[in-house]
Amino acid sequence: MLLKTINTIALPTLLFGVLIAVWSTVAVKIPGFPTPIETWNELLIVLSDPMYDNGAGDQGIALQLFSSLKRVFGGFALAIAVGIPVGLLIGMSKIAQTAFNPYIQILKPVSPLAWLPLALFVFKDVDMTAIFVIFITSIWPIIINTALGVRSVSDDFINVARVLQLTAFERVFQIILPVAVPFIFTGMRLSLGIAWLVIVAAEMLTGGLGIGFWIWDEYNNLNYSHIIIGIILIGVVGYILDTIMGFIADHFDYRKRGRV
Amino acid sequence: MSAKPFLNIDHVDKIFPLGKGKEYVALRDVKLEIRENEIVSIIGHSGCGKSTILNLIAGLDTITKGVILLEDREINAPGPERAVVFQNHSLLPWLTVYQNIEMAVKKVRDDLHPKEVRDHVMRYIDLVNLDHAKDKYPAEISGGMKQRVGIARALSIEPKVLLMDEPFGALDSLTRANLQDHLMRIQMQTGNTVIIITHDVDEAVLLSDRVIMMTNGPEATIGEILEVNLPRPRNRLELQHNEEYLRCRGAIVEFLYSKFAKHED
Structure with missing residues (x-):
């Protein structure tokens, strides 16, 4: 027990020391690179007034993060709304699978940023563009995992449904979805992770408002400590998002229920 | 007994297509009449198509030739009865x-x-x-x-018929005995018609009014039908040395291991 405490507290602390030492060395070697202390002080300033709003292009860090999250959830919600029905269809119908599969395989590896100019041209709107790019990149894991979940329904369960003469509707809600839900949440968790990766890059290119734009803006302002602060905050928010999704996924996973 | 059987399996064939024009004849000309409230077990070596018969009665699989009638109604799909x-x-x-x-x-x-x-x-x-x-x-x-x-x-x-596909096959022998007793008690209370697929000789004799013995596949069919003339309720301890029990047991063993012995290659 004590050893475990030492391991979970002492080792990360030790690594933190090493990290700070490396960072300090880099800061000495590269003129203008912010030192850990400078960055810490800047972080306190940034966090002291996270909600200030001096008009477009000059807003507090919380507002920047909030605007990025809004876009992420917009695109993510759209990806869920389209991805789950499509995934169910592909999982249940061999014909649908054959029809969709080539397009999924070809579109899945396309970098989200490749969509960006096209989306900008079509929508002529920063928010819509970001939401579309999030949607088009985060939909694939949802479709693929939903279809996988549907296909993992065992023949025995289908036979139970047949003997009881369940309707197609009852089959989906009483047999297929309960089996597929854990898979769907795995897909959603992957998607949200990707969405959070993509939004930073997208905002750097589109500008306006958002954590990605903020980092790029601070680069142009030669305010390098803020770039590091941005990186840390993106990591922390990403970790929180993933943890929340994990909790929700466990809650809906029947395999984790009834076993204390 | 009434003239019309409760469940009538009438000259049923089951052929599985294997692709490329080939096919596997699992069942050939299976003919069996089952009475209401009867417990019947179907026994045979693995691959004799005994589970296939059950799936046909359940409607989970389709009949290639012939017909299965439950109270004079043709079976062609699964259903809760x-x-x-x-x-x-x-x-x-x-x-x-x-x-x-x-x-x-x-x-x-x-x-x-x-x-x-x-x-x-x-x-x-x-x-x-x-x-x-x-x-x-x-x-x-x-x-x-x-x-x-x-x-x-x-x-x-x-249901009108309870179909059991090797229901206790995955269980240890003590648990199996316990469940067999449960099943006999329940059937006496409810009077269900029960069809049990099994490969266990003692289980077949203990539970059944009749034991249907299947020949080996391909083209498996019913080899012999054995009447088990033992009164109910049955007690496995008392039956151990019962003449009729031993006669039935002997007949099934003779069928499975002499007449239709299966040689694993």
């Missing part, structure tokens, strides 16, 4: 014991008032002595208990 107890119980793991049975009852007995559903479900949980486990999930109970839930679920929809 022919409940199946699957070998691996097939309980839905996200539902509790109670909910698994309730789900079947709600679907099949839509005539029941919501208040009556609860009593109905509890009656069948009680029948398999699982009151104490009604709120447990399948993952939390033993294999034997799961199979009892499977039996309760099948009986709760009050």
